[in-house]
Amino acid sequence: MTSYKELGLVNTVELFKKAVSGGYAIPAYNFNNMEQLQAIIQACVETKSPVILQVSSGARKYANQTLLRHMARGAVEYAHELGYDIPIVLHLDHGDSFELCKDCIESGFSSVMIDGSHLPYDENVALTKKVCEFAHSRKDYVSVEGELGVLAGVEDDVSAEHSHYTQPEEVEDFVRKTGVDSLAISIGTSHGRTKFKPEQCTRDANGILIPPPLRFDILEEIEKRIPGFPIVLHGSSSVPIEYVKLIEKYGGSMKDSVGIPEEQLRRAAKSAVCKINIDSDGRLAMTAMIRKVFAEKPDEFDPRKYLGPARDELKKLYMHKNINVLGSAGKA
Numbered sequence: 409m410t411s412y413k414e415l416g417l418v419n420t421v422e423l424f425k426k427a428v429s430g431g432y433a434i435p436a437y438n439f440n441n442m443e444q445l446q447a448i449i450q451a452c453v454e455t456k457s458p459v460i461l462q463v464s465s466g467a468r469k470y471a472n473q474t475l476l477r478h479m480a481r482g483a484v485e486y487a488h489e490l491g492y493d494i495p496i497v498l499h500l501d502h503g504d505s506f507e508l509c510k511d512c513i514e515s516g517f518s519s520v521m522i523d524g525s526h527l528p529y530d531e532n533v534a535l536t537k538k539v540c541e542f543a544h545s546r547k548d549y550v551s552v553e554g555e556l557g558v559l560a561g562v563e564d565d566v567s568a569e570h571s572h573y574t575q576p577e578e579v580e581d582f583v584r585k586t587g588v589d590s591l592a593i594s595i596g597t598s599h600g601r602t603k604f605k606p607e608q609c610t611r612d613a614n615g616i617l618i619p620p621p622l623r624f625d626i627l628e629e630i631e632k633r634i635p636g637f638p639i640v641l642h643g644s645s646s647v648p649i650e651y652v653k654l655i656e657k658y659g660g661s662m663k664d665s666v667g668i669p670e671e672q673l674r675r676a677a678k679s680a681v682c683k684i685n686i687d688s689d690g691r692l693a694m695t696a697m698i699r700k701v702f703a704e705k706p707d708e709f710d711p712r713k714y715l716g717p718a719r720d721e722l723k724k725l726y727m728h729k730n731i732n733v734l735g736s737a738g739k740a
């Protein structure tokens with residue numbers, strides 16, 4: 409058994425307190441491999457931002473849980489070596505069972521999400537409470553994120569046919585009964601690069617899809633009911649059109665891509681939203697660069713020559729997010 413403190417990691421409690429009162433959000437970036445982790449740490453050290461490293465159960469299967477944990481420990485030392493110690497959280501993204509959360513907690517995660525959002529309300533409460541009781545009774549307190557309301561699309565191993573917004577009248581009861589440290593809500597975001605159907609959007613003069621706005625009215629209603637309580641937004645990639653175009657230019661197919669506009673995320677970050685989850689934008693950035701190298705240098709076969717540019721683009725993207733979207737730059 410390993411405690412996250414031995415790995416040099418922190419939980420989310422203090423970070424969220426500061427983020428809510430400071431009007432910014434902590435970036436939660438998913439990682440599955442070394443290049444993604446390097447980009448995240450380089451970007452967050454250079455912008456002096458705290459960071460949440462997110463591991464999905466898909467990532468655990470892909471990369472191996474032991475390797476990922478040791479990579480997170482390495483990230484702490486890597487940040488130090490780069491010249492600035494930033495707070496680093498190792499977080500399970502979309503945990504779907506008590507056993508998975510327990511396993512992560514016992515192996516050094518400092519934070520877990522238990523996603524019971526697809527369950528009937530009472531079952532979600534019971535499962536989330538069970539995880540909280542376990543996580544909070546550890547010698548080193550592990551923070552827990554719960555979810556109310558269902559996001560459209562695929563959430564790792566959890567897939568939702570129909571989304572529904574968080575019902576503000578449930579949040580107070582859920583938070584009180586479960587003891588969660590933060591709450592993920594559904595106000596119109598969803599996972600992946602096609603966050604809305606084209607028929608839900610309008611188009612600008614160039615035919616680019618303009619999504620419907622997030623339901624800030626629901627967010628405000630939730631904030632009224634649980635003032636200052638840390639809120640999490642999943643599915644918060646903006647799906648930059650530049651990357652979509654680059655991927656298509658170099659042979660990819662990215663039909664109907666549409667994300668959450670950055671101004672709306674900036675607005676959310678100024679509220680009680682203190683954790684913003686971003687994965688798809690990183691995937692787009694890497695894919696765009698790899699396709700570009702493959703198209704421009706067909707004889708290249710050294711992985712460093714295409715993964716390197718992908719990593720550099722990813723770092724640029726994350727620096728931009730921290731500085732211009734989440735406002736987490738300078739907060740470490």
Ligand code: G3H
Pocket residue numbers: 438464465466467501502562563564565599687688
């Ligand atoms: O919420 C989903 C995240 O983007 C993780 O995706 O399950 O494919 O690793 P993944």
Ligand code: 13P
Pocket residue numbers: 438501502598599600601641642643644645646685686687688689
């Ligand atoms: P995106 O697919 O919008 O990047 O969302 C990622 C996420 O919510 C991970 O939990």
Ligand code: ZN
Pocket residue numbers: 502563599642643685
């Ligand atoms: Zn998510």
